[in-house]
Amino acid sequence: MADGTLPRVSSYPPSSPAQPTTLRQRLAGLRGPAVPPRPLDARALAALAANPGCGRRTLLDGAGVDKTVLASALGSPAAFGQSQFAIVRGNSFEAKVKGDGGAELLRLVYEHLGAGAEPPGRGALVPDLAAAGPEGRAARTALALREATAAGTWTLLDHPMLALEVAGSPAYLEPDAVVVHPDGRWTVVEIKSFPMIDGSADAAKVGAAARQAAVYVLALEKTARKLTGAEVGHTVLLVCPKDFSNLPTASAVDVRRERSVTLRQLERLTRVDELAAALPEGLSFDPERTAEELAEAVAAVDASYAPECLAACELAFHCRERARAAGEVTSLGRSVRGELGALTTVEAALAAAASGAGPEGDPTAEALHHAARLRAEALRSAEVLRSAEEGAACPC
Ligand code: SF4
Known part of the structure; x- marks a missing residue:
C-alpha cells in the first residue's frame, strides 16, 4: 500500500466457516467477549514468517487478537507506525499512479515486465471487483482473473482480494494491484511512498516490500493452479515517487528468494488449534482484564523474542522486558543465540x-x-x- 502502513485488512479468520465451531468459539474466547477479530494482512504475515518459532505471535494473530490494544493493556504500547501526514501522502500518490484508468501504471508494467507483448492501449480492462465481504470479494477477484486470462488482454485489478490459508486459518489479503498480461502472466504491483532516487531505493524498505509482495504471490499461485494458461510472475513491480518529486517510477524486483523463504516458514508454523488446545481453560487476552491477568495469559504461550521483533511486532517491548528479566540470550540477538547452543540464559x-x-x-x-x-x-x-x-x- 502506498502509505507504507499496514495494508488494507479484510480477513476475519476466526469466524471463517473453514474452522470448526469449537475452534471458532475457543478463539473468540481468547479474544474476549464482544471483541471483534483483528484481520491479518500481508505485512503481518511477512513478519510472522520472519519469526516462525514464536508460538505467541502465531496464536495471537491466528485468534485475531489486536496486539496493539493488548500491548497497551499490558502497559507496553507499540511505538511504530506512520504519521497521518505520510498516510495521506501515500494514498494521494497511489491515486495518482492509478489515475486515468491505470494508464500510467500499465505503462510502467509494460516498460519493465512487458517484453514480447503489445503495449497496453486504451482498451485495457479494469474490472469492477466490488462484492460483499472478504469472501465475496475474493471470489469476485478469482472470477476476474479467470476472465482476464481467457480474454488475453491487458487487465488491471485494482485492490483485488486474495485468500491464503495461514496456520489453519484463511487470511484475506489486498495487494495494491495485480496486472494480467496478454500471455496469461499475473504481476503483483506494490505502490510505496518512499522515494526511488537515481533508480534505487532504501534497501531495507525494498526488502520489506519484497517480503510483502511474496505473500501476495503465494496467494495468487493458489488461484492460478486452477486455471489453464495462468502463470504468476516471481518478479513484482515496485512503484515509488521518482527522486524528490511526486512522479511515479518503477523497478522490477525478483521475489523468488522471499517467496520460497516465506512458503517454507509459513508451512512450519504451528497450527493455531494445537496452540489453543495447550492453553488452560478460561485463559483470555481480553483487554478488559487487568494487566497482571493479561501478562499471565501472554506468558502461558511460548515466545521467541529477538531484537528484530522491535521492527515487526506490537508486543516487542513487553516480550523484550520479559526476555531480559529472564536473562534469555535471545534478547542479545539471534546470532548470539545461535552461537551459544544449549546455553539459553x-x-x-x-x-x-x-x-x-x-x-x-x-x-x-x-x-x-x-x-x-x-x-x-x-x-x-x-x-x-x-x-x-x-x-x-x-x-x-
Ligand atoms: S515480540 Fe513477542 S510475540 Fe512478537 S514475535 Fe517477538 S517474541 Fe513473538
Missing part, C-alpha cells in the same frame, strides 16, 4: 565461561571457557604493559 553462559561446565555433549561451554581464559590473559598482558609504560614515563 545469560547466567548459564557466564557460568560456563567461568568453569567450562555446561550441558553434556555441547562443546559451547568449553569454547566459552577457553575464550574467557584468552580474554583474561589479554587483559593481564595489557595491564602489565600499561604499568611498564607508566613506570618508564615517570621522572622520579
Whole structure:
C-alpha cells in the first residue's frame, strides 16, 4: 500500500466457516467477549514468517487478537507506525499512479515486465471487483482473473482480494494491484511512498516490500493452479515517487528468494488449534482484564523474542522486558543465540565461561571457557604493559 502502513485488512479468520465451531468459539474466547477479530494482512504475515518459532505471535494473530490494544493493556504500547501526514501522502500518490484508468501504471508494467507483448492501449480492462465481504470479494477477484486470462488482454485489478490459508486459518489479503498480461502472466504491483532516487531505493524498505509482495504471490499461485494458461510472475513491480518529486517510477524486483523463504516458514508454523488446545481453560487476552491477568495469559504461550521483533511486532517491548528479566540470550540477538547452543540464559553462559561446565555433549561451554581464559590473559598482558609504560614515563 502506498502509505507504507499496514495494508488494507479484510480477513476475519476466526469466524471463517473453514474452522470448526469449537475452534471458532475457543478463539473468540481468547479474544474476549464482544471483541471483534483483528484481520491479518500481508505485512503481518511477512513478519510472522520472519519469526516462525514464536508460538505467541502465531496464536495471537491466528485468534485475531489486536496486539496493539493488548500491548497497551499490558502497559507496553507499540511505538511504530506512520504519521497521518505520510498516510495521506501515500494514498494521494497511489491515486495518482492509478489515475486515468491505470494508464500510467500499465505503462510502467509494460516498460519493465512487458517484453514480447503489445503495449497496453486504451482498451485495457479494469474490472469492477466490488462484492460483499472478504469472501465475496475474493471470489469476485478469482472470477476476474479467470476472465482476464481467457480474454488475453491487458487487465488491471485494482485492490483485488486474495485468500491464503495461514496456520489453519484463511487470511484475506489486498495487494495494491495485480496486472494480467496478454500471455496469461499475473504481476503483483506494490505502490510505496518512499522515494526511488537515481533508480534505487532504501534497501531495507525494498526488502520489506519484497517480503510483502511474496505473500501476495503465494496467494495468487493458489488461484492460478486452477486455471489453464495462468502463470504468476516471481518478479513484482515496485512503484515509488521518482527522486524528490511526486512522479511515479518503477523497478522490477525478483521475489523468488522471499517467496520460497516465506512458503517454507509459513508451512512450519504451528497450527493455531494445537496452540489453543495447550492453553488452560478460561485463559483470555481480553483487554478488559487487568494487566497482571493479561501478562499471565501472554506468558502461558511460548515466545521467541529477538531484537528484530522491535521492527515487526506490537508486543516487542513487553516480550523484550520479559526476555531480559529472564536473562534469555535471545534478547542479545539471534546470532548470539545461535552461537551459544544449549546455553539459553545469560547466567548459564557466564557460568560456563567461568568453569567450562555446561550441558553434556555441547562443546559451547568449553569454547566459552577457553575464550574467557584468552580474554583474561589479554587483559593481564595489557595491564602489565600499561604499568611498564607508566613506570618508564615517570621522572622520579
Ligand atoms: S515480540 Fe513477542 S510475540 Fe512478537 S514475535 Fe517477538 S517474541 Fe513473538
